[in-house]
Amino acid sequence: MLKTTISPIFSSFTGKPRTSRFIFKAFKVVLQDAPPSARRNASTNLTTLHQGPPTSAYVHLPFCRKRCHYCDFPILALGTSSSSSTKPSYVYEEGKEDDPRITNYVNLLVREIKATSTDFDARPSLETVFFGGGTPSLVPPKLVSLVLETLSSSFGLSPDAEISMEMDPGTFGAQKLKELMELGVNRVSLGVQAFQDELLKACGRAHGVSEVYEAIKLVKDCGVKNWSMDLISSLPHQSLDMWEESLRLAIESQPNHVSVYDLQVEQGTKFGNLYTPGQSPLPSETQSAEFYKTASSMLRGAGYEHYEVSSYSRDGFKCRHNLIYWKNKPFYAFGLGSASYVGGLRFSRPRRLKEYTSYVADLEKGAANWCGNGDVNLKDVATDIIMLSFRTSKGLEVKDFGEAFGSEVVKSICRVYEPYVESGHIVCLDDMRREVLSGEFKTLVANDEVKIEDHVRYLRLSDPDGFLLSNELISLAFNVIAS
Amino acid sequence: MGSMYRASKTLKSSRQAFSFLFNSLKSNRRDPLCIGLYQTYDFSSDSRQSSREPAIDLTQFPSEKIRNFSIIAHIDHGKSTLADRLMELTGTIKKGLGQPQYLDKLQVERERGITVKAQTATMFYENIVKDQEASGFLLNLIDTPGHVDFSYEVSRSLSACQGALLVVDAAQGVQAQTVANFYLAFESNLTIVPVINKIDQPTADPDRVKAQLKSMFDLDTDDCLLVSAKTGLGLEHVLPAVIERIPPPSGLSDSPLRMLLFDSFFNEYKGVICYVSVVDGMLSKGDKVSFAASGQSYEVLDVGIMHPELTSTGMLLTGQVGYIVTGMRTTKEARIGDTIYRTKTTVEPLPGFKPVRHMVFSGVYPADGSDFDALDHAMEKLTCNDASVSVAKETSTALGMGFRCGFLGLLHMDVFHQRLEQEYGTQVISTIPTVPYTFEYSDGSKLQVQNPAALPSSPKYRVTASWEPTVIATIILPSEFVGGVINLCSDRRGQQLEYTFIDAQRVFLKYQLPLREIVVDFYDELKSITSGYASFDYEDAEYQKSDLVKVDILLNGQAVDALASIVHSQKAYRVGKVLVEKLKSFIDRQMFEVMIQAAIGSKIIARDTISAMRKNVLAKCYGGDITRKKKLLEKQKEGKKRMKRVGSVDIPHEAFQQILKVS
């Protein structure tokens, strides 16, 4: 039953409606059958959401003083600068940062942006730009300015665009921060991670707690209203006391946004070689679940809204850029190893500088493609939406989902989720975001006549129990989509 | 495609065999006078064979020129290797071509290095030892399996023979299946030719083996052939001994046709192939034949010999062994042991075979619940080539629709599963194997149980008696391990029947044991106690009264039918405890706490809990890069596919079969 109703819906169609034409042109190949255009489905639906022109851009600035022990991102470690021998290497000194490696990289990045020409009918300006890394704050403001100018001339930059930058304590001073703000950077994401020197050291962070306090003071003194603090839980040797202290100090410093990440021990990292998840000195599964719950209750208690698995915000200071991800909307990405989502296709740039350099050259020659190849598979779109929506407190919009992928799929997902609604891992909400109780939900699911979407508007994971088991719960829905 | 290749290979080897046989004639192959080589008929059943190719003339081989023999032995004593050498010697297969153990054709056989299915090969041999004038013999060799599970294959093969080569490993000496197979041949009045094999081994001790054969079977030490199937040493004496000692088949050539159907299999292109041994009379292509048991009649579309591949001959004569193709659609119409005769004649039916007795039963379910149709199809096909499995549909609340299958033993069960997977690409879950029990209730009714789930946990009437099947087990072992083995047998509720010395170092034990106790891990235990030096064989014996109970396994209070088992009451607590422990090790933490219980009726005899999973959280999707997290989720999803959901508890497929290791 399910199979037959799903299969016609989950067929694939050729993606990148607008951009592919450009690429074909570049190859001087006559495009025979024009793929369906975004205009055909004028009413934007979940299945076509990603078809439109992106209004967000992620820019990767990969430089770091050194690699942190848990990090497996594409970064370029600059090492200790010999000129500042009197002070510890991580102490920031104004004006000593004209590293040719940075200049060369930014030039390459600018070439990449310029070589990215799109063919969308509409050309809306960028609404969000996110400088991630690496440690973007290591890049001199004049180079950041160059990137922003390039983005602006290529895509347009909305006057009230959110421009975020990740900054690490000890990598910027007041002057640099002011310059950056003048350039338009209006959101700072401060990589604090912990408030204990021994933990910062054990992670291989290039700063200590005193730099953290300095940085917080700088951000506040410079009048950055929209700033976020990053913290990491489940670090080796981290105790619940330490974690509570970090959370307390974070709250005291009053950021408008806090991101809490649970340490992932990745293969090939120093931590990956040293430690096994769940085993000492890393906290046990139960302990790290406790850390997560503590963060949720302390931050919520302090007036933060837990709007996404690892994000908390006050007074509506959600990260607009990240919301684009969770809504499965398209975004550009530029720079080493960055991943874009345009025309329904996810595409990752080379992670090594050498390959990235030749990629940019190819792009300029028209010999490479900047948004990926292949067909958009609707099953993938459906699973992306499930996985991303469930990260948010808003949850999955069941109604939109049903319209896009069929009511039967919604029913099947609900059937699978029934025990978890009963156990409280999943919360059902109606149009007014009032909770639909598990007894009622059960009756709805059991009744074949009922269209669930008429009664349940959202499904969301509960906070913290559902969020804690999100992998488990999401993969259950994946199973439904796959069958 | 495979058969095309085989067809051409067959022709080559048959031609070669004949040039060897009749090389003195040196005549043109197309010369109609050239015996054995002229075209007797066209190969209509196999259009690939060109009509210009030579055929085999079986009229050259009256009964006195025929010898039918099986090769029997304990596991691994070298039956299939010896068969290779004999086929090479007679030019039936080319030396150095093809794989070793040529007749082990199934993938399972090749992978496990064992013979599972008996295979027949017809060979032509010019005996120059005794006969003055060149005179060809037709020899039918049947290679048999050595493992106890397949001993019915041995009995069937013996019924088509007048003699047997009893192969014994020169280093290992007489082992349990040597004894069992010797008696099978002896009781069928076959001439036994003892062959001591592997004399090339440094530890070979042929004299000791000769003495064992003498003391145990009263076989004459002078009659033993000493060979190495590996090096070929002594091999030249084997076929002359076969010809001299084994009598030709004694059927009556001028009586009406009577054939024994001793095996069958399904061929994709030709349909059902029946292996027959012609007892009396003769058969030609185009004849109409009837099957006594099924009452069906067919026209013989093709007839021939296994040389070693199917080779048409147009006829089969008295005493010969070969195949017939009748256009039969399923092997169910071909009942093994049936008598085939010429339609419209009346003959006395042959004795046939004892029906196979299924020792263990287990459920076979599609690993993916929705795939029942695929499994159904595969079962249908495979049972066509393995008639020794019994199959009945059943349903489990935990596993959905499936089959209850009866097997000859655990190896047979394993082989069956492997073949389902390899030959038909079906993934299955099999449930804990059980032996068949009988229960009697206070109202006098009796219940035969092949599936523990079918035994009510709280019956309406009280159980007044229960019976379980037993076996008579033969164990041969070095005397220093006797103590440990006797302990093992009494722990398994065995009763000693015999304890004798074969020679100074080896002991022969006979025990009556409940079948249940030996079915799963008895042999493994035995091997570990005796450092692998014991051999073991059994035959079925009668049912015995026994105090049996059903142990249910409950997950969060819900009984899982596919995990129920029936055990002796004294062992119930131990089994319950081990089952719960085992299951705990197989089931991962779930989103809820899982309580595992073992119960007899409403009485809980063991329990444990699996605490709830605490954290399984999505990590950061840095810079919007969700690909890696998605892969992780996909992997997790795939993991769920290998699970069966009972209530809200995910049980991995392996759990259903792995916990059988508990006894």
Ligand SMILES: Nc1nc2c(ncn2[C@@H]2O[C@H](COP(=O)(O)OP(=O)(O)OP(=O)(O)O)[C@@H](O)[C@H]2O)c(=O)[nH]1
């Ligand atoms: N050294 C030595 N090894 C041999 C000889 N004959 C067979 N073998 C080896 O013994 C092993 C078993 O040989 P098989 O021919 O498969 O034995 P089998 O009796 O057919 O075994 P089952 O069919 O499983 O009962 C193989 O590894 C052979 O190579 C021999 O004469 N000398």
Ligand SMILES: [Mg+2]
């Ligand atoms: Mg063999």
